[in-house]
Amino acid sequence: VWARAQPSDKVALVESLIGQGHIVAMTGDGVNDAPALKRADAGVAMGISGTAVSKNAADLVLMDDNFSTIVEAVKQGRRIYNNTQKYVTFNLSIKAGECLCLMSAIVLGVPMPIRGLQLLMNLLVTHILPPLALAFEPPETYLMKVPPRETKNDILVSRIMWLYRWLPFVICMPIVVLSCLTFGTWTSTGYIDGNELIGSSRIIIVQEGLAACEYAGYLDARREFIEDLEPFHCRCTSHPTGNIFSTPLVIDQWGKQVSELERETTLDPWTGSYGTLYNLENTAWSLGASNFLEPCADHAGVERWCWRSEESVLAGRLPQASNCAAYGAQLGQTMSYVAIHVGEILT
Secondary structure, three states, X not given: OOOOOOHHHHHHHHHHHHHOOOOOEEEEOOHHHHHHXXXXXXXXXXXXOOXXXXXXXXXXXXXXXXXXXXXXXXXXXXXXXXXXXXXXXXXXXXXXXXXXXXXXXXXXXXXXXXXXXXXXXXXXXXXXXXXXXXXOOOOXXXXXXXXXXOOOOOOOOOHHHHHHHHHHHHHXXXXXXXXXXXXXXXXXXXXXXXXXXXXXXXXXXXXOOOOOEEOOEEEOOOOOEEEOXXXXXXXXXXXXXXXXXXXXXXXXXXXXXXXXXXXXXXXXXXXXXXXXXXXXXHOXXXXXXXXXXXXXXXXXXXXXXXXXXXXHHHHOOXXXXXXXXXXXXXXXXXXXXXXXXXXXXXX
16 A cells, blocks of 8 residues: 555556556546556546546546446457457458469469359458448457456467468368369369360360360461350260269250250250250251361461351351350359358358
8 A cells, every 4th residue: 555655656656567567557536647647558537536637648537437437448448359350350361261262263273263243242241241240249258357468569460360260261261162163163064174164276175075165266367266256066074963973964065056045945054954955966067067167277287177168157156155164164163152152151
């Protein structure tokens, strides 16, 4: 118990406690308390009986001069700090996880796990609404039992949160998402590589199983090959039930000019198959591909498929976005998109 303490004595007492590693809170109401209030980690002045000098020097002013208000203020301060930690950790985790998913897909050469419009929807569903809920979370029951945190070199997201919350999520998310993507794409098409799914204009590449689709085109005056935007032939192997040990269903599609309504009514949304609509026997290609195409070498000496004439194009091409390869890739992307949503919402 200190009696008739001088302002310097109060400052010395506060500095002694701080030197021992304590987090010091100082209460006061007079002018002689101002130096100690300023030096303490948390200076608390009385709002009713306190002087203007003590209020200006303090970090906290008790408007009701009730000491129990200090405890409630500390509790609310800790709640706000903890909720801010949760908000920042959540956003850093999901944003870093998505970036790593996209970068991994680019490095591995597989389709993108999420596309532009889906990304905008994802931002609305998982990046805006859930973090708002974190801001209004009530304090935990053990909050006031936790010792004061170390404020020296303090950062909002602690090392423990980086190691045990952020890092595991950022590592696991790309693994789960790309696994869903590649599984869904492979079981729908038989391919996972992006270039194989897109296809090529090189001859017999589909017959050799090196790509899903074949394209044709023509040579310009400089013998540079101008490739069509749509393939004329695609072949995929699908496992409709997702059972990789089942006998695959071979989907062999040849180009044909059909209406949008006819495509929609014959499409199987689970496999991407159009039934017999694009079967070889139901298209002009049944007369033989050599009637419409011929091998041609571009300026680099690569043999490609060229149309024999302008009339040959009428044999038909497949829709760019709904052939079996493109549709299978969309199914895989849907699985990865759902995995991203579920993972971020559960976080």
